[in-house]
Amino acid sequence: MTEFDPRLAEHDLGPASQHAIVVGAGLGGLSAAMRLGAKGYRVTVVDKLDRAGGRGSSITQNGHRFDLGPTIVTVPQVFRQLWQDCGRDFDADVDLRPMSPYYEIRWDDGSHFTVGPGEEFMRNEVARLSPRDVKGFERFLKDSEKRYEFGFEGLGRRPMNKLMDLIKELPGFVALRADQSVYKHAAKRVKDERLRMALSFHPLFIGGDPTHVTSMYILVSHLEKEFGVHYAMGGVQAMADAMVRVIKDQGGRVIQGETVDEILTKDGAVKGVKLGSGHVMGADIVVSNADPGHTYDQLLRNYPKKRWTPKKLKNARWSMGLFVWYFGTQGTAGKWSDVGHHTILNGPRYRGLLKDIFMKRHLADDMSIYLHRPSVTDPTAAPEGDDTFYALSPVPNLVGEGAVDWDTEVERYRQKVEAVLHNKLIPGFADHLSASEIFTPKTFESRYLSPHGAGFSLEPRIFQSAWFRPHNISEEVKGLYLVGAGTHPGAGIPSVVTSSEVLTQLVPNAAKVAAE
Incomplete structure (x- = not known):
């Protein structure tokens, strides 16, 4: 007989309290738990990892804290609103610092472009890189603001x-040319290929191909201009830990190291979950922060689906995979003084590499790399005098029989990443290595239960966005809700937190559920 785990005992906030189980402690799940707690539910969050945060969690090796996923916050007001909805003060719980500059983009020809605060700063950078494109850049910023108002503040x-929710928005989609890609819209406004890349690459941070993702996502340029780029001291992990504290203060609980094996149903409605240990927990509602593919294919494997069938999910387009090398260097603080907190290092190709990753699903010899160096801002990221990095390279996901065999390719590709970093950015760094960890799409598949090792769930193409994306309220089974990157409004920190804001518009107050 399995020994009883006291963490799984029923907890109560009173005779009328309704139980909500949240599957997954990513930022979407944690924000959902906070908002449900504020609506009167007794909340249990269950997560398979040993740290909260999901893809925003961290690991520590030899004193180096590696923030595993997202590294920046672009719309801090979504967090301030979340805390306010719970009667709390975000800034009292999290030390969020504005970055300046935001990040630097470097090209293979030695040129560079710095993104920072203020229109004048950006106008001067554009004028330095490509004087003929200043007016086009100004038009692009106006375009991005319109799409922000419509896409983020509106339908997002x-x-x-x-379906009527979508039909009502169709005139806006048509007026804003949502059928065009991000890259095509940037190319319409500016002529310099480097600047086209600088204005169009952002969908890669939510798993999309800039040459195919809808131009609605140029709104990110407005987010950067209007709200800045921020870093949480202690990393996104510190934000996740602060969210856990709020949940516990509300009377909720967060259970780590437990896998949800199945969502249980009866008569077309959720009744609870079964854990990997076999323990059953009853619930009035279930909120899944797991990938929708995993939710419908695995957690509801014994429940007949009408829309999100295995066939439909198999035929969906999934975001690209990620190769991420986390490493620490000893005695290098102050070294490579021209390399800041965020650097985007472009390979010799842009559109050709995107085609290899998304269309051909081919592991190219060349690469582009995002280098994160938090230790220049945050002394808690590394031992004194040392540095902490992660190098992220977009790669194909694991879809198809010809998927990359990472068991054989991982070291070869790591060596290529090392060579690029040594030759282009941080020469000699490998002589100072003091910690090293590698994530491939196979890691994402096993650690985050991500279908096909996709880094960001479903790719945010136009017919996989808004109404076409898995809904926040499931049409398959009553009492099931979804939050996180794979549901509306999409991937990225602001969107996954906003998904819980949408959730609260769909979930009744606990008192109403009890009365029913």
Whole structure:
């Protein structure tokens, strides 16, 4: 007989309290738990990892804290609103610092482009790189603001689970040319290929191909201009830990190291979950922060689906995979003084590399790398005098029979990443290595239960966005809700937190559920 785990004992906030189980402690799941707690639910969050945060969690090796996923916050007000909805003060719980500059982009020809605060700063950078494109850049910023108002503040903060929700927005999609890609829109405004890349690469941070993802995502340029780029001291892990504290203060609980094996149903409605240990927990509602593919294919494997069938999910387009090398260097603080907190290092190709990653699913010999160096800002990221890095390279996901065999390719590819970093950015760094860890799409598949090792769930193409994306309220089973990167409004920290804001518009107050 399995020994009883006291963490799984029923907990209560009173005779009328309704139980909500949240599957997954990513930022979407944690923000959902906070908001459900504020609505009167007794909340249990269950997560398979030993740290909260999901893809925003961290690991520590030889004193180096590696922030595993997202590294920046672009719309801090979504967190301030979340804390306010729970009667708390975000800035009292999290030390969020504005970055300046935001990041630097470097090209293979030695040229560079620095992104920072203020229109004048950016206008001067554009003028330095490509004087003929200043007016086009100004038009691009106006375009991005319109799409922010429509896409983020408009449909991004409202439920999109009814077809009429989409139909009402069609005139806006048409007027803003949502059928065009991000890259095509940038190319319409500026002529310099480097600047086209600088204005179009952002969808890669939410798993999309800039040459195919809808131009609605140029709104990110407005987010950067209007709200800045921020870093949480202690990393995103510190934000996740602060969210856990709020949940516990509300009377909720967060259970780590437990896998949810199945969502249980009866008569077309959720009844609870079964854990990997076999323990069953009852619930009035279940909120899944797991990938929708995993939710419908695995957690509801014994429940007949009408829309999100295995066939439909198999035929969906998934975001690219990620190769991430986390490493620490000893005695290098102050070295490579021209390399800041965030650097984007471009390979010799842009569109050709995107085609290899997304269309051919071919592991190219060349690469582009995002280098994160938090230790220049945050002394808690590394031992004194040392540095902490991660180098991220977009790669194909694991879809198809010809998927990359990472068991054989991992070291070869790591050596290529090392060579690029040595030759282009941080020469000699390998002589100072004091910690090293590698994540490949196979790691994402096993650690985060991500279908096909995709880094960001479903790719945010136009017919996989808004109403076409898995809904925040499931049409398959009553009492099931979804939050996180794979549901509306999409991937990226602001969106996954906003998904819980949409959730609260769909979930009744606990008192109403009890009365029913």
